[in-house]
Amino acid sequence: MANNEYPFVIGTAGHIDHGKTTLVKRLTDIDCDRLVEEKKRGMTIELGFAPFTLPSGQTISIVDVPGHEKFIRQMVAGAAGVDAVMLVIAADDGVMPQTREHLAILSLLGIKNGLTVINKIDLVDEEMLEMAVDDAKSLLAGTFLSDKPVIPVSAFTGKGIEELKRALQQMTEKAGAKSRKGAFFLPVDRAFHISGFGTVVTGTAINGEIHEGDEVEVMPRGILSKVRSIQVHGASVSTATAGQRVAANLAGISLDDVKRGDVVTAKDCFTASKCLDVSVRLLPGAEPLKHWQRLRLHVGTTDTVARVSLLDREQVLPGESSAAQLITEDHVVASVDSCFILRTYSPLVTVAGGRILMPAGERPKNRQMKAALLEYLDKLSEEPPLKERLLALINYRGIITAADAARMNEVSLVELMRAVSPFEARAEVGVIRGGEAVLLSKRKIKELGETLTKALALFHGEHPERKGMPAEECAKVLDLQDTKFTRELLSLFEKQGIVKFADDRARLADFEPFDEELFSANVAALKKYTLQLGYSMPSIEEAQAALSLTAEEMKRIIAYLKEKKELALITGAFLLFPEIEADFKEKLTNISGDITLAAVRDATGSSRKYALPLLEYFDSKGVTRRVGDKRILIKK
Numbered sequence: 001m002a003n004n005e006y007p008f009v010i011g012t013a014g015h016i017d018h019g020k021t022t023l024v025k026r027l028t029d030i031d032c033d034r035l036v037e038e039k040k041r042g043m044t045i046e047l048g049f050a051p052f053t054l055p056s057g058q059t060i061s062i063v064d065v066p067g068h069e070k071f072i073r074q075m076v077a078g079a080a081g082v083d084a085v086m087l088v089i090a091a092d093d094g095v096m097p098q099t100r101e102h103l104a105i106l107s108l109l110g111i112k113n114g115l116t117v118i119n120k121i122d123l124v125d126e127e128m129l130e131m132a133v134d135d136a137k138s139l140l141a142g143t144f145l146s147d148k149p150v151i152p153v154s155a156f157t158g159k160g161i162e163e164l165k166r167a168l169q170q171m172t173e174k175a176g177a178k179s180r181k182g183a184f185f186l187p188v189d190r191a192f193h194i195s196g197f198g199t200v201v202t203g204t205a206i207n208g209e210i211h212e213g214d215e216v217e218v219m220p221r222g223i224l225s226k227v228r229s230i231q232v233h234g235a236s237v238s239t240a241t242a243g244q245r246v247a248a249n250l251a252g253i254s255l256d257d258v259k260r261g262d263v264v265t266a267k268d269c270f271t272a273s274k275c276l277d278v279s280v281r282l283l284p285g286a287e288p289l290k291h292w293q294r295l296r297l298h299v300g301t302t303d304t305v306a307r308v309s310l311l312d313r314e315q316v317l318p319g320e321s322s323a324a325q326l327i328t329e330d331h332v333v334a335s336v337d338s339c340f341i342l343r344t345y346s347p348l349v350t351v352a353g354g355r356i357l358m359p360a361g362e363r364p365k366n367r368q369m370k371a372a373l374l375e376y377l378d379k380l381s382e383e384p385p386l387k388e389r390l391l392a393l394i395n396y397r398g399i400i401t402a403a404d405a406a407r408m409n410e411v412s413l414v415e416l417m418r419a420v421s422p423f424e425a426r427a428e429v430g431v432i433r434g435g436e437a438v439l440l441s442k443r444k445i446k447e448l449g450e451t452l453t454k455a456l457a458l459f460h461g462e463h464p465e466r467k468g469m470p471a472e473e474c475a476k477v478l479d480l481q482d483t484k485f486t487r488e489l490l491s492l493f494e495k496q497g498i499v500k501f502a503d504d505r506a507r508l509a510d511f512e513p514f515d516e517e518l519f520s521a522n523v524a525a526l527k528k529y530t531l532q533l534g535y536s537m538p539s540i541e542e543a544q545a546a547l548s549l550t551a552e553e554m555k556r557i558i559a560y561l562k563e564k565k566e567l568a569l570i571t572g573a574f575l576l577f578p579e580i581e582a583d584f585k586e587k588l589t590n591i592s593g594d595i596t597l598a599a600v601r602d603a604t605g606s607s608r609k610y611a612l613p614l615l616e617y618f619d620s621k622g623v624t625r626r627v628g629d630k631r632i633l634i635k636k
């Protein structure tokens with residue numbers, strides 16, 4: 001960029017033949033009606049950019065937006081890169097229908113700065129001029145131009161032009177260019193081939209900058225290319241900045257790969273989508289906008305068919321705004337905060353427009369998601385600063401990779417992490433850093449924490465012998481694909497005091513950890529000791545004393561063996577292992593006569609103290625049935 005060049009773009013608007021092109025020529029000495037076809041038809045059909053030197057010596061750009069109703073979509077394309085507008089009204093004609101429509105569209109496109117020029121004053125007398133000015137002022141009332149200058153000129157004779165130049169300088173100084181930080185975004189308004197050169201695209205850069213040699217992506221198809229050379233206003237440069245009119249020669253792609261409506265962007269920064277989250281405003285004179293109404297959408301240089309999904313109402317009334325989703329027929333690549341226009345088909349009339357809140361939206365799958373989406377879009381409608389946008393996104397999604405959050409907000413990962421860090425410090429957002437960084441909302445952490453603590457309580461009950469749930473199992477419980485991520489999450493839970501995480505296992509904070517190996521050894525010792533005693537089975541207390549176990553250890557071993565059905569406690573709290581149970585059953589089967597207590601005692605070599613409770617236990621299990629003082633074997 002030359003030193004005195006300032007990335008500020010003024011667009012023209014106004015009714016056909018009110019003298020926009022003549023005025024731009026008068027200001028800049030450039031005839032934007034340069035195409036042969038335009039000359040033939042006497043109309044501007046291609047956006048014409050002209051460098052304009054302010055009285056201060058600074059050079060800004062004027063884009064001569066065509067005036068004919070048919071070419072409104074080109075104005076939308078141009079307006080996306082416009083900082084201020086010059087609305088031209090001919091003094092002899094006054095306010096005309098297209099003056100009104102253009103003003104409405106400019107408001108919808110979010111233009112906030114500008115001034116009004118009353119042109120062709122050489123054709124009217126004082127009184128007519130006064131009327132034209134009054135007429136203009138009543139049109140401007142309540143719009144962004146109401147408190148801005150209205151300057152009478154004659155593009156033809158040059159009268160008033162110096163005043164206009166000064167007013168344009170003041171406007172530029174006061175307004176300042178739009179903030180255009182962020183990833184490079186260039187909606188393509190023309191693509192053509194120059195032999196010996198290759199494919200060239202032109203457009204107004206909306207965000208960021210590009211340099212010679214940069215890798216870029218042609219969206220929505222995601223075709224990668226390299227910037228071979230760049231021109232700004234016809235001069236070769238090595239860097240082009242947002243706000244400038246750019247021609248870029250793209251290496252390695254053919255003219256089939258890129259067309260008007262595509263977007264040349266920084267690599268991996270934008271997402272092509274068929275669902276745009278927006279704030280839509282219906283023009284005061286329009287018919288009510290119905291849910292699922294099919295309209296023509298213009299955004300940047302793209303136009304396509306879109307259905308308007310109203311999230312919380314059946315219709316939007318004239319003059320009202322609402323959060324909505326635009327469901328498009330083609331993939332659209334839009335930048336956050338860019339403006340759009342909706343037009344009916346027949347007649348082809350602009351009815352609504354608004355701002356894109358989130359370019360890659362998701363259709364809500366249920367009522368709860370819809371409510372969350374609405375809350376999120378309401379927040380975005382307030383045009384919050386980045387930090388709050390991010391918090392709203394994280395709260396809405398619950399869990400999102402930092403890379404996705406950065407892409408959706410068109411900021412670098414570094415900027416994103418910086419913006420998130422105060423929330424992390426206040427535990428409003430959880431950040432998982434191992435591998436790809438992931439952001440979690442407080443609510444999501446709570447939900448996941450609750451799911452995990454419930455699962456752990458069950459787990460501890462079922463596996464009292466185990467120290468905790470392995471990380472892999474936790475991943476399944478939490479419905480997370482990635483165990484590595486789960487481990488990081490478990491560490492975060494530990495930091496927040498939700499669970500304990502050690503030796504790759506999670507356990508409830510109040511669950512007593514213990515040595516699993518020692519536990520297994522104790523289980524084996526108990527079994528060995530009990531089986532050695534045969535039919536003189538020990539009570540819990542006897543076994544505990546014999547093996548020198550604590551009451552707590554014994555309790556855990558018994559719970560573990562019972563859970564695994566490897567131990568039964570029979571009346572009087574004797575320990576019965578399955579081996580003895582099986583042996584007892586076999587012995588009963590082998591008794592040739594009646595199964596009496598005496599016969600059982602003899603067969604097992606045990607005393608009444610053990611034989612009777614064993615028989616009663618078998619009765620309770622339905623293996624035997626007592627008839628008088630005998631037993632009948634039911635299950636053999």
Ligand SMILES: Nc1nc2c(ncn2[C@@H]2O[C@H](COP(=O)(O)OP(=O)(O)OP(=O)(O)O)[C@@H](O)[C@H]2O)c(=O)[nH]1
Pocket residue numbers: 014015016017018019020021022023042043044066067068119120121122123153154155156157
């Ligand atoms: N007398 C007079 N004629 C003017 C003035 N400005 C423009 N004209 C004439 O008005 C006609 C239309 O001017 P343009 O500059 O082409 O108008 P435009 O608004 O750019 O028109 P479109 O590009 O078709 O939208 C031309 O014949 C101009 O010579 C002016 O200040 N005084």
